[in-house]
Amino acid sequence: GDDLATKYVLFKIFFTGMMHENGLPLATAVSVSPGERKAANSWKPYEDSYPLRPLDEFPQTVEVWREWLRFRWMLRWPFQQRVFCSFALGELLFFYPVVAIGVAAGVLAYLGIGVQKDIQLTGTLASIPFVITFAAASHNSLFTFLMGIPFERTITYHRYSAYVGAVLGALHGFLYEVEGCIGCEDGGEDEYEAGRDKGNKNETDGDEARASGWILQAAVFGLVAFSFSPIRRLFFEIFYRLHVILFIVVIIFALVHEATIVYIGAGIWLLDFAYRSVAAAIWNEHKATFTVLPANVIKVTFPRGMWKYKGGQYLFLCVPSLSIFQWHPFSISSSPAEDTVSLHIRVLGGWTRALYNMIDKSTEKSMELGILFEGPHGETTVNLDDHTYEHVILISGGIGITPMHSIMNSLKEQYKRGRPLKKVCNVWTVRDRFMINSVYSTNSKTNMSVNNLPMSFQPDILHIDSDQELLSGTDSIFKSRLYLTKLQRNKDEYLMANISKEMQPWLRYGRPDLKRIFQGFCRDSLPPRTRVAVLTCGPKGLVNAVEKLVRTQSNSRVTFDFHKETFEF
Structure with missing residues (x-):
């Protein structure tokens, strides 16, 4: 099917290149139609899944790895179903009994x-x-x-x-x-x-x-x-x-x-x-740009190069100029389709505070530093790598937007290349103090306009500048909503924060009605036994509320499958 067609197109491209390299006239080469090129670039299940380096450089190894992932998902699927609140069936059948037997013995x-x-x-x-x-x-x-x-x-x-x-x-x-x-x-x-x-x-x-x-x-x-x-x-x-x-x-x-x-x-x-250690030293040493953003957030960017990852994954970052011994996990906020890897780091502890202070002292509030990193790591408990889910809900709070941002933009890019998706809903809640106290004064450096949210909302929910058609209209596949949970109803504060509801239709005030969002999926004309992937990252209260709704709103026609991003290291 698609794999055979892809191999045929790639062979034609390779054959054309070989003829050109050996001085043969291109007129005798086999041409590749735009339709065939599009087929070669179309979305394929598990396309962003790769084995560890250096095995990811060998096509045969990559194919074997992807076949293993398909088989592994088939085996693990029954055991990751949630029962008795938040326990996975596999944990109840295997892990906790082993713990009990060990203690008893x-x-x-x-x-x-x-x-x-x-x-x-x-x-x-x-x-x-x-x-x-x-x-x-x-x-x-x-x-x-x-x-x-x-x-x-x-x-x-x-x-x-x-x-x-x-x-x-x-x-x-x-x-x-x-x-x-x-x-x-x-x-x-x-x-x-x-x-x-x-x-x-x-x-x-x-x-x-x-x-x-x-x-x-x-x-x-x-x-x-x-x-x-x-x-x-x-x-x-x-x-x-x-x-x-x-x-x-x-x-x-x-x-x-x-x-x-x-x-x-x-x-x-x-x-x-x-x-x-070897992988970080050989493949994952880079120069990265660190930029101070409002709300005690640091943005880190570096060229992706040959490094491969999936939406929603994370890496362990080391900044040797601070300490060669400290490696900290951070979610990747960029999507795999981008040439630049982005991280957004919230200042929470001593290491992040020291990093923030070092950058903040620079004149431009930005500096280039050498980094080491290892990864990527992370695997969702819902299979977003194949056709299992055509309906997805992403819910995040605060800096928890980073993995959801990566997943959302990854799904959007895959949709453009033919991935079958019917509805993707993205909900992001932010406390207003997180925004109001950290908005820069309006000048050329803030790069604000009435169409954009202030920099304290970095990263942006979506790349909306060129994808407005994916977000507008009641029939849109992708629906994004940003909720300001504690903003005072004062128009002067709206202007200070660069908020214009008329120009920002995705903006909402107050807390989201999560139950209504779930019920909206239940009311949709979905075929029986539809599965909806629900992914969340944020404060514990938000995650617990979403997990409860996943259990209570699932029914005989629609099943909500749950994944939560957790970094309890």
């Missing part, structure tokens, strides 16, 4: 129920979860390759397996102390030593085993304690540095304590780390 071994009390067994059971802990911390893990679960979601498995390992490790330590004290009361010190030696046949001798074990356990509890969300968010820099230091402590004392099973997971992580 450790407790039974500790109590000696069903098995003889054995300190070595409890130590082995405590070590196994850390294989998953380290493996799940890999950016390019087996979870991603085999099941399509990206790093930002495998980090949940990373945490839970670490919690299980910490609990089982504590039980192992307590059992060591209890078993070591057998005979203390009756037989004195000699029997104490004998009891301890008997209970630790395969461990290092005496005090060395005890010391290395409790240091290892203390390091694990330190990692767990600082990973809880309130602490991690408030003191991220401290969390990050302690995580690295305590990780090294765990690796060293796991070897001393002979908990060598841990090294299986650590080895997987180190291989991934080595690949990412």
Whole structure:
């Protein structure tokens, strides 16, 4: 079908080029009609999906990878359905039962129920979860390759397996102390030593085993304690540095304590780390332009070159002039069809504040800096790579627009090349303080007009300058709405913020009626068993509200499939 036609057209183009290269008259070459060129450039499923570098440079490998993705989506589709609020069916069937079985096995071994009390067994059971802990911390893990679960979601498995390992490790330590004290009361010190030696046949001798074990356990509890969300968010820099230091402590004392099973997971992580480091140094070193925008936002742009990514993905960015050791995740706000990669970074922590201050001190509020990055990463739980969805809802709040912006413009560009889409609705909510307090005074540098929103709304919702026909009219495929949630009803403030509702028909005031938006899709004349992809990114309250509507508004005729962008690192 389409693939065969494409190969035929590409062969003709190649053959024509070869004749020209060898000095043959072009009149004898096979001509390629505009229709054939259009067919070669038409949209194809999985066209933006590529394997890791350098495999993405080989067409045969790319085709094999895309076939694997088709097969993987077919396998994983039943298991990613949401049941019991926000739990995925696959997690309920596999992950959480494994966690429960692991905890139960450790407790039974500790109590000696069903098995003889054995300190070595409890130590082995405590070590196994850390294989998953380290493996799940890999950016390019087996979870991603085999099941399509990206790093930002495998980090949940990373945490839970670490919690299980910490609990089982504590039980192992307590059992060591209890078993070591057998005979203390009756037989004195000699029997104490004998009891301890008997209970630790395969461990290092005496005090060395005890010391290395409790240091290892203390390091694990330190990692767990600082990973809880309130602490991690408030003191991220401290969390990050302690995580690295305590990780090294765990690796060293796991070897001393002979908990060598841990090294299986650590080895997987180190291989991934080595690949990412080499890839960043060889392929992903660039000069990027950093520009300060209002509302504490930094725009980063650099040439895409041969780098490939999909709409909605993210990368880890490093600015060596700030720190070679800090890599932070940021959503890509540009679409894969653009020649320039764009990021929009909101100032939230110490690293982003230092970056903002450095750029803000420059005369032009813009500067060029060397960067390293690795990625792309990220995979939506709804399949936007093929024909599964012709109806899409994108809902974002604040800086959460960045991945939705990328997806929206990617869908729009694909639609122009023949992708079958029937309705794409984009909703973006912004608090007015985020805008009003950060609008530049009107001058030539602001580049404002009555047709454009102020720069504090960067990135623009769409490339509307040349695509007005896609946005206007009641029958438009693409519908975008921007909601200002707390703007005072004062015309002077409208003018200050460059707001003109007459010239900006996509602009709304107040909070969006999300339920009405969902019901609008239900009222449309859709065929039975229609699936609508719903993607959201933003504040927790907004994400939770959207997730609830996905459950309550689905019915026998229309099913809303849900994906939320999360960066709980």
